[in-house]
Amino acid sequence: MNKISLWAILLMLFPNMARGESNSEELLFIANSVPQQTMSLQSAKDFFLGKRTLWPNGNAVKIVIPGRKYPFAEVVARSIYNTSPNGMKKFWLSLVFQGRVKPPILLKSAKAIIEFVAEHEGAIGVVPANSENIPSELILRIQKK
Structure with missing residues (x-):
């Protein structure tokens, strides 16, 4: 997929990105080899909130x-957890x-998150929507309401 097509898709999925607004639409959810590549925003957030720990096929979710x-x-802390990074840690x-969940994988860059998700089946991560070099097969499609 060429860069122009990818940007067009991103702008359709995240229209506020073009206006520079700061909200949960700055996020891009990515996942590897998961049974559902399309889900609601709340379903995606539920993984990060520990409400869902298994994919529908029974495989464990790896949060990044x-x-x-x-x-x-x-x-991420503000959009998903409604708190600060310290609050997210707590x-x-x-x-x-x-004992409800396994700890998330904490990484230092979008590139590291993308690489980890690409290499680990069942992994789900969140990166800035304007991150570069995201394989299209990793991008979760978030359904509009």
Whole structure:
């Protein structure tokens, strides 16, 4: 897929990106070898909130998010967890301590997140929508309401 087509798709999926608005539409959800490549925004967020730990085929979900020192962590924390990066860390510590989930993989860059998701079946991650070199087969399609 050429870059122009990919940008056209991204702009259709994330129209506020062109206007520079800051909200959850700055996020791009990516996943590898999962049974459903299209889902609602809430369904995608449910994975990151620990509400869903298995894919519909029974495989475990591997959550990949930016570490709290990565600048994009602020957008992820605010958009998915309605908190700060420190609040996001506390959220995950609580879930892991309760034994409800495995800890997420914390990485330092969008490139690292993309590479991890590409290499690990069942992984789901979130990166800035303007990230480069995202294989189209990794992009989760988020259904409009």
